[in-house]
């Protein structure tokens with residue numbers, strides 16, 4: 019049986035383009051996800067899925083897919099690449115994180131999540147996009163060997179990968195979960211970028227991260243999946259895109275999908291602090307203010323270091339210490355959040371801090 023996604027059927031040695039019908043539009047016509055299926059001449063397995071732009075304002079992933087999938091790649095390819103350049107066509111058209119028909123909801127929390135939580139949605143009227151994602155997820159679940167979901171972080175960011183926790187459902191299931199987490203470790207090593215663990219497991223569930231593209235693929239379908247955050251939103255970062263294209267080709271070599279030894283990454287910052295880190299959103303401003311940043315993505319900070327200066331619209335300091343805002347934690351700056359005008363308790367950046375949590379954790383009870 020040939021692999022088929024939407025109306026795109028794999029042809030050995032070729033790149034096939036097609037559509038996956040997503041949802042009907044009230045004005046007529048159909049919203050579709052674009053599908054690219056590239057298959058090597060001889061082998062159909064393994065199958066690497068690449069998905070991008072579920073947040074419509076994050077463009078780097080589209081550029082990565084466009085640069086990666088070429089005729090010369092297919093000549094060397096063993097296995098199949100399935101790529102969806104945008105999981106949010108409406109968000110892409112308007113440059114918005116959330117497509118207008120989701121009314122501000124995060125589309126990257128609409129995939130089928132952990133069974134215990136997701137399947138208990140009585141009287142849930144799923145938005146049309148959620149239904150489309152559920153159908154696409156069936157295709158992922160039945161065909162994917164690996165999945166990489168492509169994003170951007172903040173307005174300026176280092177390129178990095180998120181590593182999600184893997185949940186186990188019984189003691190007998192724990193070795194399976196550990197094996198899965200080990201495979202993800204292999205993928206991340208091959209990728210070669212900075213690795214940041216997702217929020218600790220209880221926060222991960224609270225934030226519905228098990229319903230993200232990679233979270234659902236990993237924890238519901240049990241298929242190795244990672245998220246790459248390429249750069250900042252609203253633009254294309256040429257060097258970061260090049261680095262991620264090389265990194266994905268190196269993952270493909272690790273998976274036996276390309277011949278040869280790993281290529282060196284272009285010169286992007288890669289941070290290996292010598293201990294695992296996880297993401298936090300820190301610090302937050304205590305006052306309404308205009309923020310002048312004093313740090314850059316990738317900077318290392320000690321607890322108590324100043325990260326920004328808070329001023330009013332006239333440029334006068336807000337708060338004590340001439341308006342300095344300090345970090346309470348040691349860590350490195352992941353990326354800066356958009357804008358310079360902030361309200362009380364708004365966070366201004368992402369900070370990677372030492373992680374003491376397990377990466378293989380018990381699932382919430384059924």
Ligand SMILES: [Zn+2]
Pocket residue numbers: 073076169170
């Ligand atoms: Zn995103």
